[in-house]
Amino acid sequence: MRLSTTRVTRIAIAVCTAGAVLLATTACSSASDGATGATSAAVSTGTIADAAAMTPDELRAYQGASSARLADTALTPVATDPTPTLPVTVTDSQGTKVTVTDTSRILTLDVYGTLSRIVYELGLGSSMVGRDTSSNFAEIADLPNVTPGGHEVTAEAILALSPSVIVTDTSIGPWDVILQMRDAGIPVVVVDSERSLDNVGALTNQVAAALGVPDAGKTLADRTQQEVDAETAAIAKVAPATEGEKLRTVFLYVRGQSGVYYLFGEGSGADALIDGIGGYDVAKEIGWEGMRPVTDEAIIAAQPEVILMMTKGLESVGGVSGLLEKLPALAQTPAGQHQRIIDMPDSEILSFGPQSAQVLDAVAQAMYAPQQHPVAVSDQ
Amino acid sequence: MSVDVREGANRLAVGRQRPLPTNDTQASGDGDDLPPRTRRGRAAILFVALSVALVVVALVAAGSGQLRVPPLEVLGSVLRHIGIDWLPGPSHPQGDAALWDVRFPRVTMAMLVGAALAVAGAVMQGIFGNPLADPGVVGVSSGSALAASTVIVFGLTFAGSWTIALFAFAGGLVTAIAVYLLSRSQGKTEVVTLILTGIAVNAVAGAGLAFLTFLGDTQAREQIVFWQLGSLNGTRWQYVVVVLVLVVVGIAASLSFSRKLDLLSLGDRSATHLGLNVERLRAVAIVVVALLTAAAVAFCGIISFVGLVVPHMIRMIAGPGHRVLVPASALGGAVLLMLADLVARTAVAYADLPIGMITALVGGPFFFWLLRRARRSAGGWA
Numbered sequence: 001m002r003l004s005t006t007r008v009t010r011i012a013i014a015v016c017t018a019g020a021v022l023l024a025t026t027a028c029s030s031a032s033d034g035a036t037g038a039t040s041a042a043v044s045t046g047t048i049a050d051a052a053a054m055t056p057d058e059l060r061a062y063q064g065a066s067s068a069r070l071a072d073t074a075l076t077p078v079a080t081d082p083t084p085t086l087p088v089t090v091t092d093s094q095g096t097k098v099t100v101t102d103t104s105r106i107l108t109l110d111v112y113g114t115l116s117r118i119v120y121e122l123g124l125g126s127s128m129v130g131r132d133t134s135s136n137f138a139e140i141a142d143l144p145n146v147t148p149g150g151h152e153v154t155a156e157a158i159l160a161l162s163p164s165v166i167v168t169d170t171s172i173g174p175w176d177v178i179l180q181m182r183d184a185g186i187p188v189v190v191v192d193s194e195r196s197l198d199n200v201g202a203l204t205n206q207v208a209a210a211l212g213v214p215d216a217g218k219t220l221a222d223r224t225q226q227e228v229d230a231e232t233a234a235i236a237k238v239a240p241a242t243e244g245e246k247l248r249t250v251f252l253y254v255r256g257q258s259g260v261y262y263l264f265g266e267g268s269g270a271d272a273l274i275d276g277i278g279g280y281d282v283a284k285e286i287g288w289e290g291m292r293p294v295t296d297e298a299i300i301a302a303q304p305e306v307i308l309m310m311t312k313g314l315e316s317v318g319g320v321s322g323l324l325e326k327l328p329a330l331a332q333t334p335a336g337q338h339q340r341i342i343d344m345p346d347s348e349i350l351s352f353g354p355q356s357a358q359v360l361d362a363v364a365q366a367m368y369a370p371q372q373h374p375v376a377v378s379d380q
Numbered sequence: 381m382s383v384d385v386r387e388g389a390n391r392l393a394v395g396r397q398r399p400l401p402t403n404d405t406q407a408s409g410d411g412d413d414l415p416p417r418t419r420r421g422r423a424a425i426l427f428v429a430l431s432v433a434l435v436v437v438a439l440v441a442a443g444s445g446q447l448r449v450p451p452l453e454v455l456g457s458v459l460r461h462i463g464i465d466w467l468p469g470p471s472h473p474q475g476d477a478a479l480w481d482v483r484f485p486r487v488t489m490a491m492l493v494g495a496a497l498a499v500a501g502a503v504m505q506g507i508f509g510n511p512l513a514d515p516g517v518v519g520v521s522s523g524s525a526l527a528a529s530t531v532i533v534f535g536l537t538f539a540g541s542w543t544i545a546l547f548a549f550a551g552g553l554v555t556a557i558a559v560y561l562l563s564r565s566q567g568k569t570e571v572v573t574l575i576l577t578g579i580a581v582n583a584v585a586g587a588g589l590a591f592l593t594f595l596g597d598t599q600a601r602e603q604i605v606f607w608q609l610g611s612l613n614g615t616r617w618q619y620v621v622v623v624l625v626l627v628v629v630g631i632a633a634s635l636s637f638s639r640k641l642d643l644l645s646l647g648d649r650s651a652t653h654l655g656l657n658v659e660r661l662r663a664v665a666i667v668v669v670a671l672l673t674a675a676a677v678a679f680c681g682i683i684s685f686v687g688l689v690v691p692h693m694i695r696m697i698a699g700p701g702h703r704v705l706v707p708a709s710a711l712g713g714a715v716l717l718m719l720a721d722l723v724a725r726t727a728v729a730y731a732d733l734p735i736g737m738i739t740a741l742v743g744g745p746f747f748f749w750l751l752r753r754a755r756r757s758a759g760g761w762a
Contacts, residue, residue: 001749029548122560144730145730146728146730147730148728148730148731149728149731149732150612151602152602152606152731152732154446154612154613154730154731154732155478155481155482155614156445156446156447156478156482156483157447157726157730157731159447159474159477159478159482160446160447160448160474160476162472162473170599171599173599173602173603173606173614174602174603174606174611174613174614175599175603175614176505176613176614176615176616176619177613179614179616179617180481180482180614182482183476183477183481183616184477184478184482185477186474246623290597292594293594316413367587
């Protein structure tokens, strides 16, 4: 066994304080020992409501990284092949009046992959003709990827799919290509580019209205909101209640070995995520807006206790040990000292679509029941 | 007198520092030492060949792309647009849109931008009296891009599609004047001074771009990154019109003073004695270089080395006289950039490669070779 004395003690405390979950805890922690350093995916079982409640002090003392993975990625469309009411004229988020006459060939483009998920959950998945690189759930994975390079689209490749309607936001470009689509006579509906818990419903309704299925949109928006509300309530039961006890959390965007890293602040979606999981948003405390590169000293000054990251980002620096090696400043923070790094796949962590509640649940579990979700990214 | 002009221009082709009296005896088979008649013949053949290449490459470029339209249907679509229904149009439902809204403006843009960059390079080499001058190398393109980026980051639109072009021109003009003043001493620019000035200017402009990247939102940031490597993705007719106007004005002006550039290559004093207002020519030429560079940079970003490679290849074939060099460079640049863009937009499915990457891949080694050659003929790092 590789358990350190402190870890044994900690497990003992957890066992004592939560006798009812004795079996689950020990079963999972031994599984975690077996999985240490391996890439096996830690699929969560149950929800945050079943998780062992740790006290704020235990959460602060916990040592080790964890991974947030969705328990269930299956689609549950609100309708099967609904008949859109067409033609429909909508005023999109930029104030452009767009008339959609045909939804038989739908293409959605956004950097988060949220829009495609909404279309599938509305029951219109069978009309999709292509996907962006962030949309990679099983049902859509076989469609041609029109943004293989990340977030640049090319006009002819899109036209080749001859979409009858395009739903996009301003997160993908170049913008001129989107304008070319309008030149070509394809209705382009531009929806809100921001992703947060507050506008999931609005975003869902915008997409549904543009595709002529406003009722399905309302059903889906309501369902998403109910799930989020239930989830928030469940999280509130396990998360530390007072401001001072909440875990100081930051969202770091790290890519590659160059030492450039971004702190995601207000308006980036990370703020909504941290609020949603009941963490203390350090970026808000220091008035950090958008997505900007951050310096080592700013990170040390921020003293985060938990760091949220994208899985591919963590992999690109060589896992947790690689991250701590590349960014020595982290060693000067509680998060670095306790290796409290939480990763979640890039296409999910800030997507805020119909899966918002599940995403919150997965991140909350990795945060408040970390021993059950050991890190799934191996050190290289 | 015509002989004098040619000899003077020969010196330009290999660097101004060559010992004067030996003249053509050590010229290296570049076509520099040919008698005038042969050269005129060569020039004629060159123009015919370039014109044919321009037409052929334009047709190939118009007929290939990620949305497959067979050549016959492309022709059919073009004929239909002028009212002749002999051939079937594109069978793909979006075929017509792909051709007329996406591909044709883009091919036209490649042609215009290639011509603009090559002519800007030729003129710049003439007024600097230096074979290594090129809008990209000396930083005029970066200056243009920096000014144009501010339009994006701060969302300026007071002059519509022209706003970016206006800023690109202003930025290019300021940079061109700065480079000219900084790199010139005692009536000439030396190779090393020019290159070092270019490094400094590029560094400053690069820093400015980096700062704007920091200031801008995600969308602006991506646009700046896209600019730094250049791309013709997203070209629309509105932009083509703007560029067309700038390029026509720029090339017409360049042609009008091409004979004066020949005189200038004799050296400032000789040119003045022959009645040339040297300072005015330089001032006009710098404005023209900035105009042509702005035309290229405003919508397509920094595409380097076209202005370096094309004029040199033309000089090797037809000699250094500007009356041939300027128009031939325009044709050659158009052909080269259409080819480069063809690769950029068809090499990877669904993706678009940065065109600046492709031109630099070809132009980089060529530049290196030119440097070596300039060093040899100038007897060290002049």
